[in-house]
Amino acid sequence: MRELSAVPDARADIASLRAAGWQGRCVRDIAPRPAKRPGRRCCRSRRPEEGTSMLILIGVRNGERFLGPQLDSLRTSGVASWTLWASDDGSSDGSLAMIQRFASTLEDGPCSVVTRHGPQQGFAANYLSMLADLPDVPGHVALADQDDIWLPKRLGRAVRMLNRLPSTVPAFVYGRRFDWGPKPGRMRPSRLPRGRACFANALVENVAFGNTLVLNGAAARIARQAAPLANGIYSHDWWLYQLLTGAGAISLMDREPSVLYRQHEGNAIGAQGSxxxxxxxxxxxxxxxxxxxxxxxxxxxxxxxxxxxxxxxxxxxxxxxxxxxxxxxxxxxxxxxxxxxxxxxxxxxxxxxxxxxxx
Known part of the structure; x- marks a missing residue:
């Protein structure tokens, strides 16, 4: 198989993989391997998530009321370095100022923030604009929502799962979340899907919640190439689930809930449990x-x-x-x-x- 850097277009990547006999498949679950204990005669080797390039995409619009806890939770995501792309879609509150203050607290460390202006055509178009602007050969890409809170180590688990596969094979991690509201104790885990994640399912529903998605570089490259073509979609994460399973990407499920999914009157799409x-x-x-x-x-x-x-x-x-x-x-x-x-x-x-x- 050719490396992604040697192929100019994601469609060529897919064609070369299929020519080598790869047809794409869906995997119910690949659990992350536990870290090995260091032996007496050797030092601890670097964990795979510590050397991973991670790009986090977050769409923002008037999220000042909720944004602070989400930004703080990125610090415990389980990867040593990341870059946050925050696309402000025409906020009239203090969202952008809050993001800039958060960026200043990172100083010159391994994590950074890039702010940008969204197209102001809805939340789905905002995320599509970020996907379309990904680097030609992206690393791992995660999606975040402005009003959630990430649970500790969620990106670290996803990276360990993805790194067990060849980097040239498109793959993504999706998972469960806790639906929670303003009332104390109101929290429940999302359902476990009964069947496999695949294109025939993706056509009629989305089980790969956007706030749990992590794509490897090969899958992110497909999304980058296809995003400019996806005008007028209802939901960006549903489209990603459809596109990636349709392209034969391997789907990996993290069974441990990784996100607190806040329920409030401003949700673009709620948990729909009542x-x-x-x-x-x-x-x-x-x-x-x-x-x-x-x-x-x-x-x-x-x-x-x-x-x-x-x-x-x-x-x-x-x-x-x-x-x-x-x-x-x-x-x-x-x-x-x-x-x-x-x-x-x-x-x-x-x-x-x-x-x-x-x-």
């Missing part, structure tokens, strides 16, 4: 809101179809055809494409939407 949330979602499906979001993601995926494996290109084509077919054929083609959701209630809701033509 009965009221469930009811609102079903009403939205009936009104066609879910179908509109799926269509927005599909438009971007069709623009990025050159990055998908032949198998996943066929699944995408079947899914698009099924959405437009009369209901008996719609059901058959959805089943033929292998489309599924991870939870029982999600599965029931999905097939109900299929029957009603609201998918």
């Amino acid at each position: 009965l009221a949330d469930w009811t609102r979602r079903k009403i939205g499906v009936a009104r066609g809101l879910y179908a509109e979001r799926v269509q927005a993601q599909l438009n971007a995926l069709q623009s990025c179809s050159a990055f998908l494996t032949p198998e996943n290109q066929e699944i995408l084509s079947l899914f698009i055809s099924a959405r437009q077919a009369p209901w008996p054929r719609r059901v058959r083609e959805m089943r033929r494409a292998g489309i599924f959701r991870q939870s029982l209630d999600g599965t029931v809701g999905f097939w109900g939407a299929v029957l009603l033509g609201r998918i």
